[in-house]
Amino acid sequence: MDINKTRVPMRELPVEDRIKKFDEVPLGYTEEQAIAEAGRCIQCNNAPCIRDCPVKIDIKTFLKQVAEGKFKEAFLTLKKDNPIPAIAGRVCPQESQCESVCTLGKIGDAANIGKLESFAADWARKNNVREEFDIEEKPQKVAVIGTGPASISCAVDLRKNGYKVTMYEALHKAGGVLQYGIPEFRLPRDVVDDELSYLTDIGVDIRLNRIIGQNVSFEELRSEYDAIFIGTGAGAPLFLGIDGEKLNGVYSANEFLIRVNLMKAYKFPQYDTPIKVKDKVGVIGAGNVAMDAARSALRLGAEVHVLYRRTKNEAPARKEELRHAIEEGINFVELVAPKRILGKDGWVKGIELIKMKLGEPDSSGRPRPVPIDVSEFTMDLDTVVVALGTKPNRLFLSRTPELKTTKKGVITVDDALATNIEGVFAGGDAISGGSTVIHALGEGRKAAKSIDAYLSDKGKTGSV
Numbered sequence: 210m211d212i213n214k215t216r217v218p219m220r221e222l223p224v225e226d227r228i229k230k231f232d233e234v235p236l237g238y239t240e241e242q243a244i245a246e247a248g249r250c251i252q253c254n255n256a257p258c259i260r261d262c263p264v265k266i267d268i269k270t271f272l273k274q275v276a277e278g279k280f281k282e283a284f285l286t287l288k289k290d291n292p293i294p295a296i297a298g299r300v301c302p303q304e305s306q307c308e309s310v311c312t313l314g315k316i317g318d319a320a321n322i323g324k325l326e327s328f329a330a331d332w333a334r335k336n337n338v339r340e341e342f343d344i345e346e347k348p349q350k351v352a353v354i355g356t357g358p359a360s361i362s363c364a365v366d367l368r369k370n371g372y373k374v375t376m377y378e379a380l381h382k383a384g385g386v387l388q389y390g391i392p393e394f395r396l397p398r399d400v401v402d403d404e405l406s407y408l409t410d411i412g413v414d415i416r417l418n419r420i421i422g423q424n425v426s427f428e429e430l431r432s433e434y435d436a437i438f439i440g441t442g443a444g445a446p447l448f449l450g451i452d453g454e455k456l457n458g459v460y461s462a463n464e465f466l467i468r469v470n471l472m473k474a475y476k477f478p479q480y481d482t483p484i485k486v487k488d489k490v491g492v493i494g495a496g497n498v499a500m501d502a503a504r505s506a507l508r509l510g511a512e513v514h515v516l517y518r519r520t521k522n523e524a525p526a527r528k529e530e531l532r533h534a535i536e537e538g539i540n541f542v543e544l545v546a547p548k549r550i551l552g553k554d555g556w557v558k559g560i561e562l563i564k565m566k567l568g569e570p571d572s573s574g575r576p577r578p579v580p581i582d583v584s585e586f587t588m589d590l591d592t593v594v595v596a597l598g599t600k601p602n603r604l605f606l607s608r609t610p611e612l613k614t615t616k617k618g619v620i621t622v623d624d625a626l627a628t629n630i631e632g633v634f635a636g637g638d639a640i641s642g643g644s645t646v647i648h649a650l651g652e653g654r655k656a657a658k659s660i661d662a663y664l665s666d667k668g669k670t671g672s673v
């Protein structure tokens with residue numbers, strides 16, 4: 210058997226075009242390219258790709274179907290286990306999941322599973338292919354709080370199982386981070402809107418502008434529904450706690466990205482949310498969120514510096530995002546930690562940094578950054594974006610004091626994702642404090658199974 214060890218390359222928007230606009234960077238496979246790339250899969254017996262996929266997509270079958278040109282069947286295989294394949298194909302860290310264990314990867318490039326996933330889902334969208342199934346209606350009602358990936362997969366599985374599902378979303382658009390966080394150059398909004406429209410197609414009721422704990426109480430939901438799923442995410446930013454963080458021109462990455470993505474600040478004044486990005490922007494952190502903020506700032510016309518306490522090799526961002534950021538001209542200032550943000554007349558004018566070196570590995574397995582004595586230096590900056598991670602928003606939790614949380618402020622759940630309140634389940638970033646789209650999807654599916662078992666056991670309707 211002839212094995213092609215090299216991936217079929219994917220076309221991308223040329224750098225000079227991408228840095229001026231928010232258009233998607235990877236341009237997708239053509240049908241011929243997809244068939245050739247999927248045909249590289251050797252259909253190995255043990256299929257470790259399926260084992261390591263958090264939602265257990267039948268990757269082996271879907272690749273075979275693409276290789277045979279059966280794109281509709283490939284899409285339906287994906288959709289059985291993943292309600293949002295066009296999104297997941299674009300943003301999942303496949304390189305550390307399915308692709309990292311691909312048997313082909315031992316002798317050459319792993320199969321390009323992510324890009325083939327988005328290819329099949331895009332093909333279905335263009336050809337109006339929808340998954341069809343019969344729903345056997347059940348009398349019980351389930352409320353889902355939030356509309357991010359965890360809530361999406363939970364709502365879809367419950368609805369397919371016949372439950373009446375109502376989703377409550379605080380914002381004016383559904384999708385969670387997919388809508389307000391990840392920029393369009395990685396995840397175009399027509400893709401998000403299309404995959405979300407599937408929820409309403411199958412009868413999920415999505416209610417926007419409903420903040421549970423503020424304009425709708427948790428008690429109201431408990432009295433109206435037979436079970437509840439909490440997928441409220443982790444939207445509250447972490448800050449450094451250093452001097453100068455309150456200066457004008459300092460943003461949390463969340464605020465920065467919400468302004469840019471959800472409120473379309475990059476189209477100001479056509480849209481009425483402005484964003485002040487002056488000449489030199491410093492982004493603190495090197496995860497996906499930091500790369501999204503840095504690449505957005507670049508597209509708004511800034512000179513961008515990523516300030517990171519380790520080196521690029523240890524950066525937690527996806528490899529593709531790092532490569533794109535470097536190609537686009539973002540400067541990485543490695544081995545530095547911020548000491549204080551400097552200001553003038555209430556506005557950022559620079560940052561004081563301390564140099565670091567790499568030490569012994571810490572609990573993450575990466576070398577610990579160690580400060581070097583008397584190594585402070587300053588850098589001129591006009592804007593600082595802090596991208597250090599997030600934690601669950603206190604608003605919902607403070608209004609539900611009976612819900613048990615850990616010291617870190619995430620919701621406590623058991624193995625079935627049940628909280629301490631009967632009939633109330635939780636998943637996604639609300640229980641992890643920040644993870645990935647595919648893990649959130651996996652937890653949403655797991656919670657849907659537990660809710661089904663709980664309601665089947667209960668066998669009757671009634672409030673939670």
Ligand SMILES: Cc1cc2nc3c(=O)[nH]c(=O)nc-3n(C[C@H](O)[C@H](O)[C@H](O)COP(=O)(O)OP(=O)(O)OC[C@H]3O[C@@H](n4cnc5c(N)ncnc54)[C@H](O)[C@@H]3O)c2cc1C
Pocket residue numbers: 300301302354355356357358359360377378379380383384385386387390391419420421422440441442443444466497498501527602604605636637638639643644645646647649
């Ligand atoms: C900028 C950014 C980039 C990322 N990039 C990637 C990536 O490339 N790949 C990847 O796998 N992961 C990425 N992640 C992480 C990933 O997006 C999250 O792990 C995932 O979205 C978590 O899903 P979730 O459903 O738990 O929560 P979320 O997506 O956060 O959704 C929670 C939803 O609940 C709503 N909500 C909160 N409180 C209430 C309330 N009281 N009432 C009603 N609604 C409420 C929120 O408005 C939100 O819409 C990124 C995260 C960010 C912020």
